[in-house]
Amino acid sequence: MNAPDRTLHAPDADVAAVRDAGELVAWDLIRTLVGFDTTSRDSNLALIHWVRDYLAGFGIASTLTFDDEGRKANLFATLPARDGNATRGGIVLSGHTDVVPVDGQPWTTPPFAAQQVGDRVVGRGVTDMKSYSATALALVPLFLSRGLERPLHFALSYDEEVGCIGVRRLIAELPSRGVAPSACIVGEPTGMQLVVAHKGKRSWRCRVRGHESHSALTPRGVNAVEIACEIVAYLAAMARRYRDAGRRDAAYDVPYTTVHVGTIRGGTALNIVPRDCQFDFEIRHLPFDDPEAMFAEIRDHAMAKVPAMRAVAADAGIAFDALSTLPGFDTHDGSEVTALGHALAGVEGAGKVSFGTEASLFHGAAIPTVICGPGHIEQAHQPDEWVALEQLARCEAFMRRLAARLHGA
Numbered sequence: 001m002n003a004p005d006r007t008l009h010a011p012d013a014d015v016a017a018v019r020d021a022g023e024l025v026a027w028d029l030i031r032t033l034v035g036f037d038t039t040s041r042d043s044n045l046a047l048i049h050w051v052r053d054y055l056a057g058f059g060i061a062s063t064l065t066f067d068d069e070g071r072k073a074n075l076f077a078t079l080p081a082r083d084g085n086a087t088r089g090g091i092v093l094s095g096h097t098d099v100v101p102v103d104g105q106p107w108t109t110p111p112f113a114a115q116q117v118g119d120r121v122v123g124r125g126v127t128d129m130k131s132y133s134a135t136a137l138a139l140v141p142l143f144l145s146r147g148l149e150r151p152l153h154f155a156l157s158y159d160e161e162v163g164c165i166g167v168r169r170l171i172a173e174l175p176s177r178g179v180a181p182s183a184c185i186v187g188e189p190t191g192m193q194l195v196v197a198h199k200g201k202r203s204w205r206c207r208v209r210g211h212e213s214h215s216a217l218t219p220r221g222v223n224a225v226e227i228a229c230e231i232v233a234y235l236a237a238m239a240r241r242y243r244d245a246g247r248r249d250a251a252y253d254v255p256y257t258t259v260h261v262g263t264i265r266g267g268t269a270l271n272i273v274p275r276d277c278q279f280d281f282e283i284r285h286l287p288f289d290d291p292e293a294m295f296a297e298i299r300d301h302a303m304a305k306v307p308a309m310r311a312v313a314a315d316a317g318i319a320f321d322a323l324s325t326l327p328g329f330d331t332h333d334g335s336e337v338t339a340l341g342h343a344l345a346g347v348e349g350a351g352k353v354s355f356g357t358e359a360s361l362f363h364g365a366a367i368p369t370v371i372c373g374p375g376h377i378e379q380a381h382q383p384d385e386w387v388a389l390e391q392l393a394r395c396e397a398f399m400r401r402l403a404a405r406l407h408g409a
């Protein structure tokens with residue numbers, strides 16, 4: 001549909017030679033997908049329906065799985081193998097459709113319109129991560145130009161940016177249709193390098209309930225802000241301990257487990273001993289560090305404060321709420337998906353990263369997974385989010401190599 005003749009060019013066109021975004025096979029699709037404002041808090045259905053109709057134009061049916069309100073959907077679609085097999089094995093190309101908000105960010109171009117600026121493309125989601133999905137979809141005519149040896153699946157999800165929520169439903173639905181892919185490539189921005197592992201992440205909210213009094217009478221109150229800050233200081237010390245003395249894996253960008261407090265709220269006025277304070281914190285852990293054990297240590301430290309609080313006020317206390325859990329994953333060297341990733345990306349070696357992705361959820365569902373996509377995580381979530389044309393060209397070359405492989409070349 002989108003200039004399919006251009007998709008038949010040789011796989012290894014010189015990636016540095018692309019000077020005009022219009023030379024990219026995926027350019028129309030990148031602009032189309034970026035043009036949908038799919039900020040996580042809003043519906044993604046307009047984009048999903050567009051992709052569904054696009055694929056239907058090639059005779060490919062899509063399966064949608066919805067959130068509870070029916071406002072958002074995942075899309076899963078399969079290009080069957082030449083023998084008709086659409087369920088056994090095959091490769092999943094996975095991308096999330098949602099993007100982070102642009103609120104309050106000083107954009108110099110309209111965020112929901114992908115534009116070329118010099119040797120870059122600028123727009124919300126151009127690197128995280130609509131360009132990968134757009135490139136995969138733009139090459140559907142190439143994939144379909146000859147019979148495939150194995151099925152090729154497309155997985156587009158909602159609500160990744162708010163905790164990898166949506167894809168869990170997409171993955172859970174696959175066994176009911178007998179779909180059992182043998183590999184998955186998640187196109188989060190890695191600079192088109194191969195990433196075979198990321199840290200796990202757990203997050204919690206700590207709520208400290210103290211007791212209000214006039215600030216002239218501090219012994220009659222229980223100061224929730226001060227107690228919360230003591231716990232925060234303990235978390236900071238724990239983070240230093242893991243940084244200085246914890247086990248390391250040098251393959252990660254941050255080679256040790258990290259602890260971080262992101263928000264804190266408490267108190268109403270200087271002359272009131274504050275009753276309430278709460279803060280949110282996270283642990284991003286290497287595979288050999290146990291976040292449950294770390295959390296137990298934090299909780300024990302906090303709970304030791306409660307008897308003294310209750311001696312002043314019976315309703316004082318400390319509570320923890322679990323906010324999110326995303327497992328880590330580590331696809332070992334030598335696995336089929338790692339070899340596939342190396343071949344498609346045209347790189348040797350593999351990295352490990354600290355940011356979480358949907359890869360761990362595919363991996364946890366017995367679908368071996370790697371991460372490889374255009375752009376860099378540092379360019380994501382920023383005002384004037386951008387991706388280099390060279391990265392988009394590399395992504396196209398990646399997809400062409402995949403097509404050649406699936407065609408049995």
Ligand SMILES: [Zn+2]
Nearest residue numbers: 096128129188
């Ligand atoms: Zn992303």
